[in-house]
Amino acid sequence: DGGITQSPKYLFRKEGQNVTLSCEQNLNHDAMYWYRQDPGQGLRLIYYSQIVNDFQKGDIAEGYSVSREKKESFPLTVTSAQKNPTAFYLCASSPRGRQIGTQYFGPGTRLLVL
Amino acid sequence: AQKVTQAQTEISVVEKEDVTLDCVYETRDTTYYLFWYKQPPSGELVFLIRRNSFDEQNEISGRYSWNFQKSTSSFNFTITASQVVDSAVYFCALIGNADMRFGAGTRLTVKP
Numbered sequence: 071d072g073g074i075t076q077s078p079k080y081l082f083r084k085e086g087q088n089v090t091l092s093c094e095q096n097l098n099h100d101a102m103y104w105y106r107q108d109p110g111q112g113l114r115l116i117y118y119s120q121i122v123n124d125f126q127k128g129d130i131a132e133g134y135s136v137s138r139e140k141k142e143s144f145p146l147t148v149t150s151a152q153k154n155p156t157a158f159y160l161c162a163s164s165p166r167g168r169q170i171g172t173q174y175f176g177p178g179t180r181l182l183v184l
Numbered sequence: 185a186q187k188v189t190q191a192q193t194e195i196s197v198v199e200k201e202d203v204t205l206d207c208v209y210e211t212r213d214t215t216y217y218l219f220w221y222k223q224p225p226s227g228e229l230v231f232l233i234r235r236n237s238f239d240e241q242n243e244i245s246g247r248y249s250w251n252f253q254k255s256t257s258s259f260n261f262t263i264t265a266s267q268v269v270d271s272a273v274y275f276c277a278l279i280g281n282a283d284m285r286f287g288a289g290t291r292l293t294v295k296p
Contacts, residue, residue, distance in 0.1 A: 112188075112275060112286035113229075128283060158227060172219065173284065175229040 072097045074176035076161050081181045083148065083155060091146045091179045093161030101171060102144035103162040106130060107178075113160060119144055148181065156183050186211045188278050190287035197266055198295050205261045205274050205290045213237075213280030218252065218259045223273040223289070235259065266294045 074095045083089045095102065101120045105113040115128030119138040133152025138144050144163075148155045159179045164171030187210040197203045209218065220232040233243065235252050243250045247264045263270055271294045276287045 110193075110288070112288045115283050118283070160227075160229065162229075172231055172234050174231060175221075178227040180227075 074161060074163055074174060076159075076176040076179050078179060079177070081179055082184050083181060084184050086150045088147055088149050089181070091148070091159055091161075091181070093144045093146065093176060094142055095144075095161075095163045095176075096142060097163060097165070097174065098141070099163035099165045099171075099174075100141070101164045101166070102138070103164075103173060104128075104134070104136065104144070104146045105160045105162065107158040107160060116146065116159075155181055157181060186213075186216075186278055186280055186282055186285045188276050188285050188287035190274075190276055190290050192290045193288070194291045194293070196293045196295065199268060200265050201294075202262060202264050203266050203292065203294075205263075205276075205292065207259045207261065207276030207287060209257050209259065209276070209278045211278060211280050216278060216280035219277040219279075219284075220250065220259075220261050221275045221277065223275065225272070229275065232261075263292075266292075268294050268296055270294050 077092045103118040104116040106116055107113050114130050116134050117125055117128055117136045119125035122138055122141055125136050125138050135147045161176040162173040164173045189208045216237045218235045221229040223229050240252050249262045251260045273289045273291045275289045278285050
């Protein structure tokens with residue numbers, strides 16, 4: 071079945087540690103996105119990528135990094151520079167340019183700090 | 185600047201009641217798209233509908249209906265004869281020439 075997978079479902083980070091969240095899609099979508107969701111709030115864009123080997127910062131990119139080496143994959147690294155990483159992270163993809171394509175979401179990864 | 189406002193933070197209804205979720209948006213773009221997503225307790229956002237700025241026709245899909253009014257910059261969502269399975273957080277979103285903007289969401293609780 072086509073879809074977006076995210077792993078792990080839960081992730082625990084120790085102070086000063088970098089962690090990587092996985093996002094894979096087999097929908098043949100061009101664009102991929104990472105959002106952060108805090109309790110009681112909407113989604114905020116961290117990074118997005120419209121094509122392989124290219125990505126752009128969103129509203130809250132500080133403390134995060136991404137790569138887009140393959141069309142299907144868009145991993146997000148939460149670095150030690152991100153001082154408040156506890157949140158729910160959602161990956162999405164869209165079939166056309168970011169401005170008009172409907173975004174489809176993965177199941178999310180919940181990141182907790184130990 | 186683009187902005188989406190969902191003024192209703194939480195709504196609670198009893199099963200079979202009708203409920204309307206409000207969405208008001210701001211944009212200077214002439215071409216834009218509006219969306220509604222459902223986020224059940226599992227967390228995954230489920231796409232419900234997309235509307236472009238040139239199509240003001242209301243849409244109905246089963247128990248769901250949407251009312252788009254450019255004159256008031258609103259894109260409201262109505263659930264008819266609500267069911268317990270409708271309990272979720274609902275997000276309205278807008279995309280124009282910038283990145284997609286989401287409202288803060290409305291938590292709907294449908295009690296049996």
